[in-house]
Amino acid sequence: MQDRLCVIGFRLRANDSYREELAKTEERRNADRVDPSPRIVSMDRASIYDELSRVEREVVAGERQLAEQERLVLDLKREGQNTSGPERELERLRERQRLRDQDRQRLLSLLQP
Known part of the structure; x- marks a missing residue:
């Protein structure tokens, strides 16, 4: 024992x-x-800037699409034609643009100190 x-x-x-x-x-x-956070943060910031650049290009392209669609709707109305389909498309484009704007704001907020 x-x-x-x-x-x-x-x-x-x-x-x-x-x-x-x-x-x-x-x-x-x-x-x-060694604390890797400064390097990771700078890499993250670089990725955020890349993503922001891409989103901003999409915002510009979206604004162009919106202007073209709005012009189409106005032209069709002037001609007295049915605008229900183009107006639905215009609303869809506006919603996508709102989402892009939100994405851009989200990315900008990530870059704030």
Whole structure:
């Protein structure tokens, strides 16, 4: 029985020792670690700028599409033709443009300090 207690006691001491070594190793790893956050943030900012550039090109193209569709609707109305289909398309284009604007605002807010 005493041998068994001695073995159990050794295991407990060994586990404690192992845990201590593990904690020290983890501390050393953390101390050696260079904080990568500035590099990651700058990479993220670069990605955000790339995405913002793409979204802004889409916004410009969307404005052009809206102007063309509005002109089409006005021309059809002047000619007395049915405008229900083109007006539905115009509303769809407006909704997509609202979404692009929201996306642009979201990206701009990510770039704020």
